[in-house]
Amino acid sequence: MSAVSAAKPTYPGVYVEELPSSTRTISTLTTSVTAFVGHTRRGPLNEPVRVTSFAEFERRFGGLSARSAVGYAVHQFFGNGGTVAVIVRVTRAGSGKVARVTLKSTEGHSESKALEVYAKEPGVWGNGLRVAVDHDTTCPDETFNLRVYDARGEARESFAGLSADPDSGSYAQTVINAGSRLIRVEAVGEGRPDPSGTVSKPFGHDLPDPAVDLTVKIGDVEREFTLYDPDCDGEIPSSVAELALLLERKLRALPDAPGKHAFAGAEVTAFGRRLQVVAGSTDPEDVVRFVGECANDLGLEASVNPPVFPLDGGEDGEAPGPRDLIGSEAGKSGIQALRDVADVNLLVLPELAAYEKTEDAVTVVSAAQRLCQERRIFLLVDAPATWVSVDSARAGLAAFDAVRGNHAGLYFPHLQLTDPLTGRLRSFPPSGAVAGVIARTDSERGVWKAPAGTEARLAGVHSLTVNLTDRDTGLLNPLGVNCLRSFPLTGPTVWGARTLEGSDALDSEWKYVPVRRLALHVEESLQRGLQWVVFEPNDENLWQQIRLSASSFLHTLFRQGAFKGGTPREAYFVKCDSDTTTDEDIANGVVNVLVGIAPVRPAEFVIVKIQQTSGQFEL
CATH class of the missing domain: 3.40.50.11780 (Rossmann fold)
Structure with missing residues (x-):
């Protein structure tokens, strides 16, 4: 019975009805993966x-x-x-080691491990990875961001709003391990990892006086500058964000060491009531340090870390x-x-x-x-x-x-x-x-x-x-x-x-x-293309559909030149009937399909015979 209901005639005329094809298509598979x-x-x-x-x-x-x-x-x-x-x-x-780094947390009463970061796969390549952490999120007291850099210092991956709480939907271990192609992490503590760079203490309601002289050291380069000069810096900063912009502008104006970008690319971020100062490079040696009494007044000696945390210890297998x-x-x-x-x-x-x-x-x-x-x-x-x-x-x-x-x-x-x-x-x-x-x-x-x-x-x-x-x-x-x-x-x-x-x-x-490869292709295509046969009633109707499907597939190959012979009968055959499938086979749930092909063999040896004729040409 057709899956499409027959039209009910109500007037004299010609009725057109679409019926689904009874022939199952056998698709051509890949041959050169x-x-x-x-x-x-x-x-x-x-x-x-x-x-x-x-x-x-x-x-x-x-x-x-x-x-x-x-x-x-x-x-x-x-x-x-x-x-x-x-x-x-x-x-x-047993050979090969994974590069890793341990991120620590000082949010508790003492320093403790927070997050183990591993390269996704073993090898020296992982030693070029760097991770950076900041707390510049919508919940700066609870969540953090993590970025992954490659050996060239280019940011490759970024994960925002991560939580250290295993019950959170943004739990760092779950989010990073599911989404990263470069690293995997393991939470080894309850706190958040400390931010990269130098982080200030939290400011109170009133900001400290910014009109101070500061000494900053990045790597081996030390510079001195005045943070706020009322004659050239305009209005005094009234918020942590304005203080961050002022400090960033002053740092970027300082002269760098030859070929370096540590001062020129420095970034100062305000999160909550704190400042995070990071050198403008991904060199772990470019740690930003503020020294002197004035730096302590601004709380810029609270937490000092490298701009990025480098992974190391990776070994090729x-x-x-x-x-x-x-x-x-x-x-x-x-x-x-x-x-x-x-x-x-x-x-x-x-x-x-x-x-x-x-x-x-x-x-x-x-x-x-x-x-x-x-x-x-x-x-x-x-x-x-x-x-x-x-x-x-x-x-x-x-x-x-x-x-x-x-x-x-x-x-x-x-x-x-x-x-x-x-x-x-x-x-x-x-x-x-x-x-x-x-x-x-x-x-x-x-x-x-x-x-x-x-x-x-x-x-x-x-x-x-x-x-x-x-x-x-x-x-x-x-x-x-x-x-x-x-x-x-x-x-x-x-x-x-x-x-x-x-x-x-x-x-x-x-x-x-x-x-050999043509036979493998035909075998695999038929094996997959006849999966629909399983559990079908094993009778003449099924055998006919198998013959139609297999013959259609083989005929396509014949027209493309896969077989020798001038006619389909000479090129291939498909036999599936009571001769190939006996009553005993039917009782055992077996249907047998016999397929034969005549493949074209390559012409390995081409022999050309030349005969010389005697006599003269007639004009």
């Missing part, structure tokens, strides 16, 4: 983070680092056409070892963290190429292939850095015999690029750039097109560590090694499209990368 797992400068540990540009990677993970092969791989991925990456930061277990990369399935660490990510199509582990023991790299590749088989991911394997010639590659290839699966492809040799950090040529494993080429090929041609050939140019690559000839390629290609070649017109180019199982000796049906 690439996961990078390994060491980065910063970022959450063992937590997959999706980024869509290298600029975003820099913000979240700290950008390039000489110690991070992942950073360079991500840079090359986006430079070659990649659009979406998933980053999992991994460090060696060591590069992960094989066990760290493999991770724990229970703890969702290492590559196992990808189990929680719905859309990942390619996996890159650029650190394996630098392992001194090839056996360690093979161990990780083995675990990664198991994950790839379960999650329908394709693994890009870098040749070891020790493969510096064709002979060393052929000799070392035997180590990979134990992991010759069809969910991975091996690429050789390494790339020579200009290191953006030093401006010098360096060699890099190729997997990041190859992943970008695959993403670009998928976008321009489709997942069924081999990511190799003259269109698969490696952008930004200066040269290759090994210049391969046709003869060299003829030795490696039959062994399942995807060669990278350099040609006069195209430059460095991907010149191979075989899986690790693609050795001629294995004679695998999954010999080629595009065939």
Whole structure:
């Protein structure tokens, strides 16, 4: 029965009625979302983070680092056409420390700890963070504000109206930990943290006489000035706010040390009946101190703190070892963290190429292939850095015999690029750039097109560590090694499209990368697109809808050129009927769908035959 009620005819004529389609659409999924797992400068540990540009990677993970092969791989991925990456930061277990600082409170009878501030993630990067506190709020006697600065002194985050009361809706620990991407805090006392800078005692109803000579010292620079001169400062301040403006103006007029901005950028804030004086810098050494009897009369010696509270003690974690990369399935660490990510199509582990023991790299590749088989991911394997010639590659290839699966492809040799950090040529494993080429090929041609050939140019690559000839390629290609070649017109180019199982000796049906990846794409799309089938009545009506949905999806791929054959019948088939689903299957709640496809295989060898004819041309 249609969900739309039938129109009731009341007059002779033609009645038009819209009916919902009975065909369920199977959507095309992503094909080139690439996961990078390994060491980065910063970022959450063992937590997959999706980024869509290298600029975003820099913000979240700290950008390039000489110690991070992942950073360079991500840079090359986006430079070659990649659009979406998933980053999992991994460090060696037990290494790395979080930068921190303890904010104290003097609101009670004695000084006590108030707030522990930690960098969000471990690493040296956290040592560049600074936090500043003030009480300039609508309730200056109860709440406070907290700002976070980066290493350049730029304000990155600000939290206003925070409370030290756990029952408050603006409780500092709850608000900051939920909203900050840079820090987390832990309340370790009941009071508020003291403000940054120098804070006066609370003034009474009548302000003290401002016509005094003051001596102020910021860092090593000491200056003297008159706070209020009736001949040039106009009316005497009548409120704390006016007194703050006067003091700020006088401080900013004092000469700074060369290259400094401590006096020129000084800020004086009035909150409640108090003054807060902060130097115009984020250098913790630029403490504002007022000295002398007159300063004591104004109450400017009450509380003296640096302009910002610096975090320190952060240490970078060591590069992960094989066990760290493999991770724990229970703890969702290492590559196992990808189990929680719905859309990942390619996996890159650029650190394996630098392992001194090839056996360690093979161990990780083995675990990664198991994950790839379960999650329908394709693994890009870098040749070891020790493969510096064709002979060393052929000799070392035997180590990979134990992991010759069809969910991975091996690429050789390494790339020579200009290191953006030093401006010098360096060699890099190729997997990041190859992943970008695959993403670009998928976008321009489709997942069924081999990511190799003259269109698969490696952008930004200066040269290759090994210049391969046709003869060299003829030795490696039959062994399942995807060669990278350099040609006069195209430059460095991907010149191979075989899986690790693609050795001629294995004679695998999954010999080629595009065939394997197309099958993974079809499997994942059908698996997700047929979720609606669960709990439906298992009868001919359901089988017909399954055939329509699956055939419609496959026909779209056929029209795009994914399959060989001149007609749909030659390109694919979908069978779901009483032959595939027996009465016993129905009784057990099982419906079986049989799908067959005829993938287009790449033309690896193009043979041109030329015949010379004898005789003369006739005019």
